[in-house]
Amino acid sequence: MYVAVKGGERAIDNAHAWLAEERRGDPAVPELGVAQIREQLALSVNRVMAEGSLYDPDLAALAIKQARGDLIEAVFLIRAYRTTLPRFGASQPVDTGAMDCLRRVSATFKDVPGGQVLGPTFDYTHRLLDFALMAEGEVPVAPGEPVEPAAVPHVTGFLNRDGLIQQEPASDAAPGDLTREPLELPASRALRLQSLARGDEGFVLGMAYSTQRGYARNHAFVGELRIGTCCIEMEIPELGFAVEIGEVELTECETVNQFKGSKTEPPQFTRGYGLTFAQNERKAISMALVDRALRWRELGEDNSGAPAQDEEFVLMHSDNIQATGFLEHIKLPHYVDFQSELExxxxxRAEAMAANTASQEAAE
Structure with a gap:
């Protein structure tokens, strides 16, 4: 923290009070409640949970309210709060194959066991402003009867049976934890996925878009995108077995990518993978595309020099809290630094002018 002049603390206190006043807005307008944000701005809440690495819709909604809707500031608040929480242990790997899906689509197969489930999506809306939302009305209700959850095996399993997609190597090694240890390069795939999962959605989206425009020569299909709830289990040492401790909503995406083969791998399809908290499908798809681009070394591909293939560039610039901190610190007092630059x-300039004057005199 910079303390440049006397009286700065009073100015900061006044700035905090003014911020609280601006956050509240017009007192004549009813105050927005945390429950309203949680239920009606759910996609913003989901993004804050994903990038904040903390699954708690109420706290994410509170952070959004406190941050006046600035989602990056809300992520900062959630991460700061997360560091104060005790850690009791680690959960078992989540079985996404047993997910209770509310949305599940595949762009590679039309008919899949469990069916295509469109779910709540903007995909087929007309992107026209609905002015009816400005008027209070009845709560909309989706038509149809409740459907019992059906088995929804992963679509890429069909390619596995024919040996057309690369087998993912299994490992019992515990992955690293970016929330406890700094990222070191080169990073394992598990660490890369952790970094992308909590990375800024806009940055990861931009990297993913670049791969589609040719900056990685990587053409992908969405093998499967699924959103739903999964059980979380934790092994209790005193019991000797795992027990269910709750449920979380997740978004998972597996892309299927063309692969012509290399010196070490035969021609086949390969995967990109994305997994994130709650309904956050743009982020999950972007993750999968960037994940696949970063796998060039392990698949024996050539590096075309694309930004999305540069592990250091992607992972070191994807974190919005680090980026924001470094960017916004330059608006804080740098008086001494600037005075030295000014001198x-x-x-x-004086030396240049003297040299110029001397050269003119010599010419005369």
């Missing part, structure tokens, strides 16, 4: 520029 340096004046000295260089």
């Amino acid at each position: 340096l520029v004046r000295k260089i």
Whole structure:
């Protein structure tokens, strides 16, 4: 924290009070409640949970309210709060194959066991402003009868049976934890996925878009996108077995990518993978595309020099909290630094002018 002049603390206190006033807005307008944000701005809540690495819709909604809707500031608040929480242990790997899906689509197969489930999606809306939302009305209700959950095996399993898709190597090794240890390069795939999962959605989306425009020569199909709830289990040492401790909503995406083969791998399809908290499908798809681009080394591909293939560039710039901190610190007082720069520029200008004058005199 910079303390540049006396009286700065009073100014900061006044700034905090003004911020609270601006956050509240017009007192004549009813105050927005945390429950309203949680239920009606769910996609913003989901993004804050994903990038904040903390699954708690109420706290994410509170952070959004406190941050006046600034989602990056809300992510910062959630991460800061997360560091105060005790850690009791680690859960078992989540079985997404047993997910209770509310949305499940595949762009590679039309007919799949369990069926295509469109779910709540903007995909087929007309992107026209609905002015009816400005008026209070009845709560909309989706038509249809409740459907019992059906088995929804992963679509890529069909390619597995024919040996057309690369087998993912199994490992019992515990992955690293970016929330406890700094990222070191080169990073394992598990660490890369962790970094992408909590990375800024806009940045990861931009990297993914670049791969589709040719900056990685990587053409992908969405093998499967699924959103739903999964059981979380944790092994209790005193019991000697795992027990269910709750449920979380997740979004999972597996892409199927063309692969012509290399010196170490035969021609086949390969995967990109994305998994994130709650309904967050743009992020999950983007993750999968960037994940696949970063796998060039392990698949024996050539590096075309694309930004999305540069592990250091992607992972070191995807975190919005680090980026925001470094970016916004330059608006804080840098008086001493600037004065030294100012003196340096004046000295260089004086030397340049003296040299110019001397050369003119010599020419005369």
